[in-house]
Amino acid sequence: MTAQSPVRWTDPEQQELEERVAASELAWLTMDVDVQTLRVEIDNFALIHHQLLGPLYTRLDELDALVAEAVAALTGHPDDLRTAAEARRRVDELPDLDALFDIVREQEDAPPPPAAPARVRPGRDAQRVYRDLVRRAHPDLSTDPAEQERRAAFLVRVNEAYAYGDTGALETLAAEWSTAPEAAPALDSPDRLGWLRRRLEWLTGRIGELAAEQVRLERTAMGELLALAPQDPDRLLEELAEQLLAKAAAQQAELERLIGGAPPVGDNDGADSEAQENQTMFAQIPTIDAAAVPADAALLDVREQDEWEAGHVDGALHIPIGEVVARIGELPDAKLYVLCRVGGRSAQVVQYLVQNGRDAVNVDGGMYAWDGAGRPMVSSGGQQAFVL
Numbered sequence: 001m002t003a004q005s006p007v008r009w010t011d012p013e014q015q016e017l018e019e020r021v022a023a024s025e026l027a028w029l030t031m032d033v034d035v036q037t038l039r040v041e042i043d044n045f046a047l048i049h050h051q052l053l054g055p056l057y058t059r060l061d062e063l064d065a066l067v068a069e070a071v072a073a074l075t076g077h078p079d080d081l082r083t084a085a086e087a088r089r090r091v092d093e094l095p096d097l098d099a100l101f102d103i104v105r106e107q108e109d110a111p112p113p114p115a116a117p118a119r120v121r122p123g124r125d126a127q128r129v130y131r132d133l134v135r136r137a138h139p140d141l142s143t144d145p146a147e148q149e150r151r152a153a154f155l156v157r158v159n160e161a162y163a164y165g166d167t168g169a170l171e172t173l174a175a176e177w178s179t180a181p182e183a184a185p186a187l188d189s190p191d192r193l194g195w196l197r198r199r200l201e202w203l204t205g206r207i208g209e210l211a212a213e214q215v216r217l218e219r220t221a222m223g224e225l226l227a228l229a230p231q232d233p234d235r236l237l238e239e240l241a242e243q244l245l246a247k248a249a250a251q252q253a254e255l256e257r258l259i260g261g262a263p264p265v266g267d268n269d270g271a272d273s274e275a276q277e278n279q280t281m282f283a284q285i286p287t288i289d290a291a292a293v294p295a296d297a298a299l300l301d302v303r304e305q306d307e308w309e310a311g312h313v314d315g316a317l318h319i320p321i322g323e324v325v326a327r328i329g330e331l332p333d334a335k336l337y338v339l340c341r342v343g344g345r346s347a348q349v350v351q352y353l354v355q356n357g358r359d360a361v362n363v364d365g366g367m368y369a370w371d372g373a374g375r376p377m378v379s380s381g382g383q384q385a386f387v388l
Contacts, residue, residue, distance in 0.1 A: 033134050040159070041120055067254055137154055291369075299336075309379065311378070328353075339367055347362045
């Protein structure tokens with residue numbers, strides 16, 4: 001007969017706690033990564049929103065004041081005069097956010113802020129490496145204070161690389177990382193059961209805190225705005241820009257009517273409203289007809305990748321609208337002719353470029369007008385080019 005090794009007895013309570021702690025740690029780490037990801041996306045969204053859409057909001061406030069003043073000049077009514085004064089006061093009292101930021105930085109002797117991230121949401125490869133790295137290197141995976149401090153300092157670098165979607169930097173950090181021995185009691189230690197109870201209590205509390213933070217972030221103004229298009233926040237910025245430009249067009253058209261002596265009515269005649277909007281939509285932005293763009297012009301296409309692949313101008317520089325701020329250094333010094341699908345996104349980019357001292361012109365009607373004018377296009381795959 002052969003002797004059999006005795007079966008090691010396991011405390012049922014400890015076994016259950018081991019499983020619950022393992023499951024709670026997985027839930028906590030997953031939620032922690034999700035909350036950090038949401039925080040990065042909201043911060044990036046707010047920064048790009050301010051840089052790209054801020055000038056449009058300022059223009060709308062100015063147009064509102066000008067329209068109110070024109071109405072007051074035509075009617076002379078006390079209520080209209082009061083409305084005009086309030087509208088102008090709102091414009092005059094608007095803070096210059098960039099100037100305020102400069103003042104704060106000077107007072108704190110802080111370095112200038114980094115450039116805006118290229119996109120709101122880092123790419124999938126960056127997300128994959130980031131999640132794996134956080135799960136392995138999180139400070140609370142260790143109970144040793146020195147090890148926790150080392151991990152926390154390391155994660156500062158990880159979070160910075162993730163904020164900019166720098167997959168290469170994240171992969172370098174992943175290769176650098178090596179875990180240290182854990183300070184938790186051994187499985188057969190008499191202190192293990194007490195440690196498991198304390199660990200489970202801590203994990204439960206931490207999960208609750210993270211859930212509350214996630215709700216808080218989702219309820220912020222930018223969080224609610226981001227929730228409108230959680231899968232494609234960069235396209236949401238484009239849609240917001242086109243809505244603001246359309247609103248500015250309507251205000252510009254109303255202002256021109258009022259300056260021409262027309263009564264302040266809310267509705268247009270209807271017959272020529274579309275033509276009037278097309279003429280005034282981008283009155284403050286340098287514009288050119290697609291047919292008039294020089295053959296050797298420096299073209300900038302700000303559409304998304306799928307639109308570009310379907311059909312684009314051969315030789316044009318392609319930078320999606322959400323990446324223009326971060327990649328502005330790639331633009332040539334020559335006069336830029338900016339294209340999108342119908343002219344809304346490109347008008348936004350032209351406004352941004354002009355305000356930053358660049359010579360830029362919006363191609364009116366975008367690629368639809370380019371195609372309609374019989375100008376040549378190519379596709380990325382060699383198939384018949386078309387405007388997507």
